[in-house]
Amino acid sequence: MTEPGPRTAPSRVRTDIAHNARVWNYWLGGGDHYPVDRVVGDRVTGMYPSIGEVARADRAFLGRAVRHLAGDTGIGQFLDIGTGLPTADNTHEVAQHTAPDARVVYVDNDPIVLAHARSLLTSSPEGATGYIEADARDPERILRAAGRTLDLRRPVAVMMLGILNFVLDTEEARSIVRTLMDPLPSGSHLVLTHPTLELGGAGNETAMRFWNENATPPITARSRSEFASFLDGLDVLEPGIVSCSRWRSGPTARTPEVAQFGAVGRKP
C-alpha cells in the first residue's frame, strides 16, 4: 500500500539544495544522491569526521533493536517514521527475517523516499508492508493511515530513528511521541535515536550549524534529559540510554561511542 501525497515524485525533488534523506544515504555509502548532497555531505564530514560512523551505528542499532523486538519480544508490527532511502537491512527485511508475518509501515515526507518506496514494499508473502507519505508533525494522520496495514489494537513498535531531531521544538517533539504512543496498547515499544552534543564528536556543533545554513530540513541536538523525556511513562529496556553503537552490541569496551543516543522503551 502506498499513500502518495498531493503531488507525486520526482517532480517535487529539489536538486538545488541538499536534503537529509539523500545525504544520509551518501554517508551510508548508497547511490541515491545529487551533486549538491555530496558537496554538503563532504563539507560536514570535513568538520565532523565521525558522521559516517554515526550513520552506520544508527543502522546497526536499528538491526539489533528490530531483531530483539521481532524475535525475543514477539512484536509483529512496526511503524517506522523517518524511514530514509532504502538501504541494506531495511526494517521489514530484518523483521521478516525473524518473523515472516511481520507487518511494517514506513513514513517519510521526502519525495525522493516516496520515489523509491517500491523497494520498501517487497514484503514476504505472509507479512505486509505499507508506505505513507506524511510529516511526522501529523501523528494523527499517520496513525489513521497506518491502521490500514497494522492492527493498532495489538502492540506496535514505533520507530523514530534520527527524526525527532528535525522537530526543533522539544515540546512539539514530546507531543508527537505522546500522540503516537497514547492510543497503542500495553506491550507497544518506542525505538529512538537522536544526535547529541553530550557524547563527544568534535565538530558536531559546527557541522550542525553549517547544515542549518546550507541544507534541509534544519536539525537540532538534544541533551540526555531531553532525550529521556521522550521516553516518559515507558519502561526503558536495558542498557538504558546509551550511545546507539553500545546498545546491546556486545562488550562495550570494544565499541566506540558515537554522538547519537539510542534507547528502546516499553509501554507498561
Ligand SMILES: C[S@@+](CC[C@H](N)C(=O)[O-])C[C@H]1O[C@@H](n2cnc3c(N)ncnc32)[C@H](O)[C@@H]1O
Ligand atoms: C537521518 S535520516 C534517518 C533514516 C532512518 N530512520 C535511519 O535511522 O537510518 C532522517 C529521515 O527522516 C526524514 N524526515 C525528516 N523530517 C521529517 C518529517 N518532518 N516528517 C517525516 N520524515 C522526516 C528524512 O526525509 C529522512 O529520510
